[in-house]
Amino acid sequence: xxxxxxxxxxxxxxxxxxxxxxYIFPNGDRYEGQYIQxxxxxxxxxxxxxxxxxxxxxxxxxxxKDKMHGYGKIRFPSGAFYEGHFQENKFHGAGTYCWPxxxxxxxxxxxxxxxxxxxxxDTEGQVWCGNFWKRVAPDxxxxxxx
Numbered sequence: 001x002x003x004x005x006x007x008x009x010x011x012x013x014x015x016x017x018x019x020x021x022x023y024i025f026p027n028g029d030r031y032e033g034q035y036i037q038x039x040x041x042x043x044x045x046x047x048x049x050x051x052x053x054x055x056x057x058x059x060x061x062x063x064x065k066d067k068m069h070g071y072g073k074i075r076f077p078s079g080a081f082y083e084g085h086f087q088e089n090k091f092h093g094a095g096t097y098c099w100p101x102x103x104x105x106x107x108x109x110x111x112x113x114x115x116x117x118x119x120x121x122d123t124e125g126q127v128w129c130g131n132f133w134k135r136v137a138p139d140x141x142x143x144x145x146x
Contacts, residue, residue, distance in 0.1 A: 019036070020033065020034050027054055029053050068089050071085055072084075080098060080099050081097075085109075087111075097114075102123050106121075114134070117130075120140075
């Protein structure tokens, strides 16, 4: 007779396929959207979703590794908002930032700063264009609309 073969129990496979759901954080923040479950049972926002903070800040867009990453829109309680590309929770790439008074900047952002070519439209609708570096725009020019 041959010895009986022991059968190994199959361990459940962990997949990184996104699931969808709603999670309310201990501080009152709320996330609704896609997430993945890591091997240690930690949930990580990943994919499309919206997060509303207890202070009223709201982000809707793409997440990666629990960070705003990709395209999205964030609205602040002041009325200001940013719409565009994010990289690891920072404005990064092409985007538009609008202040509560209606003025806005449309251009390139690098790590939350206006960097490179862009246009600033003031509260009167006048457009100023040029290169922006942090908070300075040394070659800013008034754009004449024909």
